[in-house]
């Protein structure tokens with residue numbers, strides 16, 4: 303089985319490790335470059351993207367990680383993890399850095415204060431049944447380049463049509479938290495994606 307790392311300096315690491323474990327891969331928390339070097343693929347969890355970037359710098363993980371992502375390592379980001387993969391951020395903090403690799407503009411905290419957090423069912427490309435999606439101060443994809451495949455959009459309400467799941471080359475990202483929904487299908491689709499890469 304492939305070794306799939308979970309960026310573990312910040313965020314909901316345990317939930318991802320558990321979901322990956324259930325999906326049958328060797329899940330490894332990654333805090334140091336040596337651990338990253340052992341991984342075939344990586345998950346960037348939900349959490350707080352500004353802090354993630356800063357801690358990655360402090361622990362000398364930022365550059366090796368950005369290099370691996372750009373070098374084609376299969377990578378899956380959820381929520382703050384999606385932000386970390388975006389080439390460009392709207393409403394980021396001053397000087398906020400991302401690893402990049404995904405040709406999207408992401409808007410942080412996009413759903414606004416009134417609907418800080420919510421749950422909904424989403425049609426998800428390639429899945430027969432809708433995915434239960436948990437959104438927590440979530441970003442959405444403001445715009446996506448032509449090489450980006452849209453996997454899911456919000457339906458209904460003020461955010462109708464907003465893109466919340468995408469894929470490009472070696473990268474998958476969701477605005478929501480599949481690791482919190484007790485439904486491992488999105489993690490399983492990432493594991494298949496790793497096998498195909």
Ligand code: GLN
Nearest residue numbers: 348349350351381382439
């Ligand atoms: N709002 C957070 C950020 O900007 C992301 C929230 C999350 O990951 N649940 O980093």
